[in-house]
Amino acid sequence: MNNHSDPQLQAFLDTATAGLGIDRELQLDVRAEIESHIQAAVEQESPDLPPDAQRANALHQFGPPEEIADQLVDANRKKMKTRARVRILFNAVIIPLALLVALASAWPILSHTGPARDFFALTSGFSDPDANPAGLLFLSANTSIRDILKLRKMSPIQRLIVYGDPGNEDRLAAPKAVWESDPDNRVYYAKYVLAALIQPRNPPNTEGADRLFEILEHAPLVDPDNALYDLIRAGVLLNNAAYVEAETIKNEQDGESTQQHKLVIQDRDQLNTAMSHFLAALEHPQLRRYHGEMLEKQLAILGPPTSMIQQINQISIAASVLLPDLAVFRELGRVSSLYGAELLRESRTGELSPNSLSPENLLHAWHRFGRLTAEDAFCLIDVLVTNAVVGFGSQEEEKALRGAGRIEEAEAVREEAAQITRTVEEWRASLKTPQNDEWKKELELRAGVLDRMLLPAVGHPKPDFQMDYLRRGREMDFVLIEKTTVTLLIGVLTAMMLVAFLLSLRWRFSSGVTALPILLQPRPGHMAAILGATVLGPLVAILFLRHFTPLSGTDYSIVIAWPRIAIHLCLLIAASTIGLAVYLTKYVIGRFRVLDLPTPMAFGKPFQVFAAISIGYLVISSLLPDALLRNGTGNVLAGIAIGLTALWLVGGAIYSLAVGLAARPEYGLFHGSLCRTAIPIFALAILFMGLVAKPYLSTQERRLLAWDTAQQEMASTGGFTALETHITKHLRNGILAGYEGSPRSNSNR
Amino acid sequence: MSINISQEWIKGTVVPIILKLLAEREMYGYEIIQEVQQRTNQALQWKEGTLYPWLHRLEGDGLITATWSNPEQGRKRKYYKLTRKGAAALHEQVEQWSKFQQAVSVLLLGINPA
Numbered sequence: 001m002n003n004h005s006d007p008q009l010q011a012f013l014d015t016a017t018a019g020l021g022i023d024r025e026l027q028l029d030v031r032a033e034i035e036s037h038i039q040a041a042v043e044q045e046s047p048d049l050p051p052d053a054q055r056a057n058a059l060h061q062f063g064p065p066e067e068i069a070d071q072l073v074d075a076n077r078k079k080m081k082t083r084a085r086v087r088i089l090f091n092a093v094i095i096p097l098a099l100l101v102a103l104a105s106a107w108p109i110l111s112h113t114g115p116a117r118d119f120f121a122l123t124s125g126f127s128d129p130d131a132n133p134a135g136l137l138f139l140s141a142n143t144s145i146r147d148i149l150k151l152r153k154m155s156p157i158q159r160l161i162v163y164g165d166p167g168n169e170d171r172l173a174a175p176k177a178v179w180e181s182d183p184d185n186r187v188y189y190a191k192y193v194l195a196a197l198i199q200p201r202n203p204p205n206t207e208g209a210d211r212l213f214e215i216l217e218h219a220p221l222v223d224p225d226n227a228l229y230d231l232i233r234a235g236v237l238l239n240n241a242a243y244v245e246a247e248t249i250k251n252e253q254d255g256e257s258t259q260q261h262k263l264v265i266q267d268r269d270q271l272n273t274a275m276s277h278f279l280a281a282l283e284h285p286q287l288r289r290y291h292g293e294m295l296e297k298q299l300a301i302l303g304p305p306t307s308m309i310q311q312i313n314q315i316s317i318a319a320s321v322l323l324p325d326l327a328v329f330r331e332l333g334r335v336s337s338l339y340g341a342e343l344l345r346e347s348r349t350g351e352l353s354p355n356s357l358s359p360e361n362l363l364h365a366w367h368r369f370g371r372l373t374a375e376d377a378f379c380l381i382d383v384l385v386t387n388a389v390v391g392f393g394s395q396e397e398e399k400a401l402r403g404a405g406r407i408e409e410a411e412a413v414r415e416e417a418a419q420i421t422r423t424v425e426e427w428r429a430s431l432k433t434p435q436n437d438e439w440k441k442e443l444e445l446r447a448g449v450l451d452r453m454l455l456p457a458v459g460h461p462k463p464d465f466q467m468d469y470l471r472r473g474r475e476m477d478f479v480l481i482e483k484t485t486v487t488l489l490i491g492v493l494t495a496m497m498l499v500a501f502l503l504s505l506r507w508r509f510s511s512g513v514t515a516l517p518i519l520l521q522p523r524p525g526h527m528a529a530i531l532g533a534t535v536l537g538p539l540v541a542i543l544f545l546r547h548f549t550p551l552s553g554t555d556y557s558i559v560i561a562w563p564r565i566a567i568h569l570c571l572l573i574a575a576s577t578i579g580l581a582v583y584l585t586k587y588v589i590g591r592f593r594v595l596d597l598p599t600p601m602a603f604g605k606p607f608q609v610f611a612a613i614s615i616g617y618l619v620i621s622s623l624l625p626d627a628l629l630r631n632g633t634g635n636v637l638a639g640i641a642i643g644l645t646a647l648w649l650v651g652g653a654i655y656s657l658a659v660g661l662a663a664r665p666e667y668g669l670f671h672g673s674l675c676r677t678a679i680p681i682f683a684l685a686i687l688f689m690g691l692v693a694k695p696y697l698s699t700q701e702r703r704l705l706a707w708d709t710a711q712q713e714m715a716s717t718g719g720f721t722a723l724e725t726h727i728t729k730h731l732r733n734g735i736l737a738g739y740e741g742s743p744r745s746n747s748n749r
Numbered sequence: 750m751s752i753n754i755s756q757e758w759i760k761g762t763v764v765p766i767i768l769k770l771l772a773e774r775e776m777y778g779y780e781i782i783q784e785v786q787q788r789t790n791q792a793l794q795w796k797e798g799t800l801y802p803w804l805h806r807l808e809g810d811g812l813i814t815a816t817w818s819n820p821e822q823g824r825k826r827k828y829y830k831l832t833r834k835g836a837a838a839l840h841e842q843v844e845q846w847s848k849f850q851q852a853v854s855v856l857l858l859g860i861n862p863a
Contacts, residue, residue, distance in 0.1 A: 016798070033778065033827045034801065040779040040824075041797070063798030075802035078809045594817045594825055 009038065009055060015065035019073035023080045024518050028595040030072060035596070038062060083521055090680040095497075098683035101690035102494035105487050154301065157181050162298045162317065172196055172211070186223045187290040187297065193219075194289070197232055197324045209236050226288050227372055228325070230281030235328030237274035241267045244334045261392075263338035275339060275362060278332050282365060287372035291321055291379075306702055308480055315450070326385045329373060333389035336365045337396035344400050363400055364413075366393020370420065374735045380458065380724055383731045387424040390417055390735075419741055423734020427459060427727070436460045446557055448473025458727045476704045477558045478546055478565070483697045485569050486539075489576055490689045496577065497682035500675040503660040507672030510665070517672030519680075520591050527681070530587060534580040535685045539693055542568050551623055556630065563634030564622070570645040571618040576685065578648045581656065582611065584681060588674045600667045614644050759793060763803050765846055766793075768831060768839035771813055775830035778804060804829060812838050 013031045020027035041058035042051075049057070062068070154162065157178060165174035175195040179188040196212040212232070219229035245262045265271055281287075298317055305311040340362030370390035377383045394417030401410035430436060439460040443452055451473040504517050522530065545568070546552045553561035553568075582603070592599040603611075621637050628634065663671050770776060770784055778800055785793050807813045812835035818826045831839070 030801070030805070032825070034798075036777070036824065036826055037779045037797065037801075040777075040826075061797050063796045065798075068798040068802070071799060071802035072805065075805040076809065079805070590819075 006055070009035070009059070012038075012059055012062075012065050016068045017072065019069050020076060020080070023083055024516070025520050025591075025595070026076060026080060026083065028518070028597070030076070032595055034062070086521060087519065090683065094680060094687065095683045098497070098686040098690075099494070102490050102686055105490045105690055105694070106494070158301045161294075162301050171198065184222065186226070186288070187293045189218065189222045190226075190228060190288070190290045191294055193229065193232060194324060197236075197328070209239075212236060223288070225285050227281040227284035228287055228289055230277045230284070231287070231332060232325070232328060234274045234277035234281060234332055237270055237277065238331060238335060241265070241270035241274055242335055242339070244331070244338060261334065261338060261396075263335060263342060265339075271335075271339065274332075275336060278336055279361060279365065282368045282372070284372075287376045289325055289376055289378070291323070295321060305705060307698065308476060308701055308705065311705060312450075315454075323381065326381065329369075330385055330388065333366060333369055333393055336362045336369075337393040340365070341396050341400040341403075344404060363393075363397045366390055366397065367416075369393070370735070371739050374732055374739070377728065377732045377735075380728045380731070383424065383728055383735065386735060387421050387731075390420050394420075420735055420738035422738060424731050427731060431459045433460075443470075444557070445560055446470050446474060446555070448475075448477045448557060449559075450476075452557065452559075455723055458724045471554070472704050474557055475546075475554055476701065478552075478554055479697055479700045479704065481558065481565060481569070482543070482546075483694060483701070485572065486689050486693050486697065489573065490686055490694075492573075492577055493682050493686050493689070496581070497679055497686070499657075499660075500678040500682065504672050504675035504679070506661065507668045507675070510668060515669050517669065517676040520588060520673060520677040522587065522681075526587065527684070530580070530583050530681060531684060531688070533575075534583050535576045536688060538572050538575040538579075539689075542572055543693075543696070545622075551625075553626065553629070555626060560630060561626075563629045563638035564624075564626070566638040567618060567622045567629075567641045570641040571622055574614070574618060574645045574648055578652045579615075580681070580685065581652060581678075584678055585674060588670070588677055592670055592673070597669060598666050599670055600663070614648065617641070617644065759795065762793075762846075763795070763800075764807065765839065765842040767800075767803060767807065768812065768835055768842065771829055771831040772836060772839055775816075775828045777826040777828050781829075807835070811835075 013035060016034055017027045017031045020030055038055070038058050041061055042054045045054035045057050160174045160178050165177075168174065172192070172195055175188070175192040179185065179192040182188055193212070193215055196208075196215050213236075216229050216233055219226070223229070242263055242265045245264050247260045247262065248257050249260050250257045295318055299314055302310065302314060302317075305314055340359045343359035344363060366389055370386055370393070373382065373386040373389060377386060394413055398410045398413045398417075401407075401413060436459055440456055443455055447455060447470050451470060507517055546554060551564075553564035555561075558565060586602070589599050589602050618641055621641060624637070629637065660671055660675065766785060767781060770781055776784065779797075781804075782795055782797050782800060785795060804813070804815075808815055808829070812832060813829045814832055815827050815829050818824075818828060
């Protein structure tokens with residue numbers, strides 16, 4: 001019996017299911033069921049009867065369609081109500097919520113103006129974010145709206161304190177405004193002065209230097225005991241007064257090269273003035289640059305980091321602390337020593353003003369100067385500059401004393417300097433040991449990105465350093481990559497949802513399609529199966545795998561483990577996009593066949609074979625042991641995975657659009673219904689990613705931040721990492737201990 | 750011999766009968782009709798169309814579930830099977846029927862309940 005061309009049967013079915021029209025899928029389902037019954041009844045009729053009679057009997061046995069229609073409505077009322085509520089829930093809540101979640105996730109990436117861009121420019125150190133698109137994408141994918149709103153919550157002064165005013169051509173405007181908000185604040189004043197020092201260090205009598213001197217007039221009132229301001233004045237006066245020329249001399253006997261330094265005097269009067277300020281500075285009880293205090297203030301405004309982006313922000317703030325003073329100190333240290341030596345050589349006395357000291361004072365200034373800078377050492381480079389000042393100054397003093405025949409004094413200077421610089425020299429020597437080389441190799445293999453950047457310079461840690469510290473940094477990298485992938489997936493799924501919406505409209509309004517696309521509503525179990533197999537399952541599996549070390553790749557840094565990471569993420573991306581689309585299509589095809597609606601051909605054999613191979617390849621390669629994935633084999637396997645995924649994504653997109661836009665009109669109902677049915681499922685996938693996966697990863701991020709002891713204790717201890725802080729403290733204390741043992745610890749003579 | 754049983758009596762037994770049959774195995778609608786007729790020796794002749802509202806009602810109440818057979822493997826049919834809730838309901842209904850039947854038999858047929 002050809003049911004579709006049987007008008008009597010169709011009319012019967014139309015009447016029997018008329019009351020269910022409000023739920024098209026349900027109506028068609030019941031219709032198909034009744035039709036199946038009629039067919040079975042017809043088959044039981046006597047074969048001697050003509051088809052019309054067989055059908056008439058079957059219909060008669062079934063009963064009056066009007067009666068059945070009422071009963072069917074009554075029996076399905078509850079179901080129709082529930083299904084209607086679900087549709088309303090999706091249309092009114094789930095889909096809009098999914099769009100909001102997608103927007104919240106994508107906004108930092110999409111927004112190239114306003115707070116997001118400011119945030120990136122300020123926090124990443126990218127003065128031009130567009131110059132580093134990959135970095136911008138990574139940062140923005142891991143930035144939440146909360147991070148950006150935190151920026152907005154700052155007061156104008158707080159923002160100036162933390163970030164300055166990079167868009168302002170006048171670089172002194174921000175530090176000036178901060179100081180003027182609290183004119184007695186020594187920290188803000190010091191920042192203002194140092195910012196003025198950053199300007200090209202012009203000779204005096206130029207606008208830049210004049211402005212600086214004007215600012216320095218406030219020093220005696222604001223911070224009278226601080227040596228900093230006399231040192232800065234001396235440094236600026238040194239411009240065009242004198243400079244140090246270095247010449248490398250090779251010893252022809254042993255081939256060793258040494259550097260010889262020579263002072264070139266351009267303006268002796270100005271040099272004398274500079275030196276008098278320098279020596280006056282050394283009379284102050286302390287040298288305070290307040291870098292640590294200012295950084296502490298900045299970080300207090302930001303609050304403890306709750307995301308990696310915030311921590312990167314804080315690290316970049318710390319890293320961007322400018323230390324123009326160090327160049328001044330270094331130059332003053334060298335010039336004073338060389339000038340003192342020259343004066344001694346020429347036995348010229350009385351060159352300086354009445355209150356100044358003898359050439360010996362200049363020669364020995366390194367001793368007091370080194371102590372002042374050591375006491376104020378803020379970070380590792382401070383310590384190293386202090387050590388250089390002590391080393392250079394002591395060598396020049398020793399040389400000058402030997403040249404003057406004062407051998408015993410020269411020896412005393414040498415011993416004293418050796419005592420002071422011992423700790424730093426020992427540490428320096430340790431950087432060249434095989435143990436340090438092993439440490440560097442270990443960092444290459446197992447350190448996270450930030451640790452790889454920050455730790456090599458500090459040398460091998462103490463034996464009690466727990467290698468577990470490195471694991472946290474590594475895990476953080478994995479978490480951030482997963483978070484980035486989830487963010488991008490949200491974007492892709494949103495795009496798929498929007499395209500599905502547009503295509504459903506296209507088929508709705510296109511000519512030749514006589515019925516509204518049907519919204520198929522899979523049962524909860526079906527829905528769970530679709531999402532579980534394509535989105536939830538792979539995502540949960542990959543997040544779970546990260547905790548299972550043999551298959552997670554987390555034993556190694558992401559640089560080493562990248563093949564496994566790439567394969568995992570390819571599997572996730574392929575499953576969540578193409579896998580979801582294919583699974584959904586299969587579901588709709590199955591449903592349409594049950595409902596007796598025109599359906600295009602299902603996926604052909606070649607497609608199914610290729611899909612099985614691709615999935616199989618991705619699953620198997622993701623479970624391979626580290627030994628196979630760590631070398632060149634891993635690169636090849638990962639390359640294949642990436643190529644396969646890209647092929648599926650691009651091919652899938654092109655095919656879907658081609659089919660969706662140019663399919664035959666008789667299949668318009670199918671394509672429109674597929675698109676319409678896909679929308680709520682994509683919405684659920686987006687919600688899962690945005691409200692479950694991403695927050696879970698953020699929780700992991702916070703947990704790792706709290707445990708990542710290699711990345712903590714910044715301003716108050718002066719370093720970026722606990723290791724660097726430890727090394728800085730150790731070296732600084734070593735220098736000061738060397739001073740304590742020195743017979744001339746508090747004297748300039 | 751066929752006996753015309755009142756529709757009122759039949760209505761009261763449709764649910765337990767459906768549940769009982771589905772407890773044995775999953776069946777589609779027409780098959781249920783055929784089973785009832787065969788096992789009762791045509792004594793119970795349900796109106797075929799009225800079965801489906803009952804099936805849908807029971808499905809809505811969660812006592813049975815339905816699955817379509819694969820249309821590529823022969824004629825498509827919607828099979829129903831009993832859920833756990835349905836099994837519990839069947840048990841209760843059978844107990845009720847047993848007590849009801851005994852009580853009515855005592856009154857109508859004078860059968861001693863002991």
